[in-house]
Amino acid sequence: MAAVAAGAGVGLQLIGAAAATLLAAVLVAVVLGRRRRLVARAPLVEGKPAPEDGCAVGDGEGAAGDGGTDVIIVGAGVAGSALAYTLGKDGRRVHVIERDLTEPDRIVGELLQPGGYLKLIELGLEDCVEEIDAQRVLGYALFKDGRNTKLAYPLEKFHSDVAGRSFHNGRFIQRMRQKAASLPNVQLEQGTVTSLLEETGTVKGVQYKTKSGEELKAFAPLTIVDVPSCFVGLVLENCQLPHPNHGHVILANPSPILFYPISSTEVRCLVDVPGQKVPSIASGEMANYLKTVVAPQIPPEIYDSFIAAIDKGSIRTMPNRSMPAAPHPTPGALLMGDAFNMRHPLTGGGMTVALSDIVVLRNLLKPLRNLHDASSLSKYLESFYTLRKPVASTINTLAGALYKVFSASPDQARNEMRQACFDYLSLGGVFSNGPIALLSGLNPRPLSLVAHFFAVAIYGVGRLMLPLPSPKRMWIGARLISGACGIILPIIKAEGVRQMFFPATVPAYYRAAPAAEYCVIALVGELSKPTPDATSGKMERLFTWIAWKSSREC
Template sequence: MDGRRVHVIERDLAEPDRIVGELLQPGGYLKLIELGLQDCVEEIDSQRVYGYALFKDGKDTRLSYPLEKFHSDVSGRSFHNGRFIQRMREKAASLPNVQLEQGTVTSLLEENGTIKGVQYKTKTGQELTAYAPLTIVCDGCFSNLRRSLCIPKVDVPSCFVGLVLENCNLPYANHGHVVLADPSPILFYPISSTEVRCLVDVPGQKVPSISNGEMAKYLKTVVAPQIPPQIYDSFVAAVDKGNIRTMPNRSMPAAPHPTPGALLMGDAFNMRHPLTGGGMTVALSDIVVLRDLLKPLRDLNDSVTLCKYLESFYTLRKPVASTINTLAG
């Protein structure tokens, strides 16, 4: 938006199909507004989220987000992650100074300790290089590029098992549902007008096998008896349908090696347990911090000075990031 030339290289421009990044907290929605991107949650059948309902030992209670001071439009939003990503990409591609390209970045180009750009492979397998005064690395939780930019100490406390419940009426409409179950929590939240995402937290790194039926058995015998009775049938039907997916939950503290010419962002840089759905809020908040830091700088070419200047990014992001990370932990 500041008239800078931006070259975005994405590994795959097809619509992603993921079981995370589906709930945007009101704080994240406020950041979208600050970035002028709030229409990215429109036209994707996204659902408003006004708070959480908690369930434990047969009792339940509702916690509303404190939204009284805000415009009526401000609330959480939940949606299909891929639809939201495609809207963001369309928005980026529509800007005249943005070049969006599908390609796999194979390495960072480094010269005397400064990152000068990237080497990447196009869809057709052509090896190309792209040079820039600032390379922002945000290649997600499985990042191949962060090695030289941070201390990648990743903890995997548990796994999420994901299901989609169809035409299921949650006990509290437009709320996230957290069941404080044994041995660990279960989440439910709407991702469209007809679908509810269920995420079951399974502690440890080994989950029951999906292929031999162990997982279905675990979900029916251990998990199902602990969920609210009104959604029991939809849950069992979703298990029987069999589209069960798993994803390791990761957390990684922000431990950067400030490197001239490059900056690490998103899950490649800092992750927290996804239980509280705070990941996108941290990412969008970080983007606002970075945008505001870069705004007064017309020239990004003095990489050493820029690197020193951008060290304040790590301090300025803390109030939001460390709060959400702590809550998630």
């Protein structure tokens, strides 16, 4: 029996190695082709002078006192604050309207992947993770049925400071707000946006209520809307994780549990509770669920801290949603952040996608001296939706696929896929480095993601066929492959096959900057409930409804 088991192990390794080699060859060909396309495209964005100053919108009441605003940003969260600083640093006059400028207290937006940290560096915001007791994150540890494996980020080729970061979301946001407000051309104001102002199909600005209750209007031609996503969680105090400086994922029943440090003395625990209706916190149902269903599956090293956190009553819930990026190109409007695109928080990729989007938008706007012709600018910015795809679609697809694979199921084929994924990652080398590079945002290549996903499925089938195949095992293997397709293909379809794998074939990919001069608004944040006297424009109703509905559900 030992000889048979050893032979099975060797055969399994050979199958994995052969699959990885074949997939690697395909990836190399794709990467080389993409690089050639990028070189050919470079002159469209690079080499153009940055704007020396902005321009007044010139059509009404400017929010800024200096005669006009180039960009209005609604919401000063992660995306809004970073966008305000980035555009302000490029010379744009920015007016930020935030519902509440006090430090936020949220249970999401606390884990920044290394790829997101690299985007912070690119935006000049890396010092925002300093002086907030942020913790370095060097990888993940996976736990399943008493076994565990450690997956390190492939950081060998980067500066020693490059790693993931985990922190209190509110502290991070306040640091970015301070950084943005330090620029003389960036104005932060507390107020609640109630509607977007539309004129002949173009969003011209916003109507908002100030902290004192005064109703005002602000004008600028590009609007960017952002709304936060949701989850469920609690904080463990004075708790030492089994693997320091690592996120911990427990493949529990019925769904995964995530632990990561948010300060030197606190650990965040996120428990995914499936279903639309979660147990009530007020009645004690949630505490009972956590103690009876979740706690027995927690590693013994942190069990006592987990129970103590439940007894303390610091349980909070936020709805979790996924939403593919559906472009809404409209003159004067641009969706960004979670109003535009959401994914499951399991992989902690939300901030990485948001910061990557800001880099793309910054690069598109930089060649423009000002931003006044909303129609031409909107057509030019259609390329934003394509250029963001490599990073965004990789992280979105991985988040959705991993959540489904890591969740328990009564289906034997799904459970085989779950076990195969754990064992595949435990092999180490290319089998763990590839997936963790995707998760970290360091390798945003959709084809690499698909290759590894189906390599896991093939690995699972190979395990089933050893030492000897049987009709039952073959049937389970066939259902495993079918189930894998059922998981990833709908996600890819929602993201857009052409935009995801062949972005260079999309006409907007090559769209050059308009020759005329223009002017911008950016809305990044929450809108309040729509009012009866609000402008009746189609895009205004869409944005207001999205923001109001999401903020109410949270």
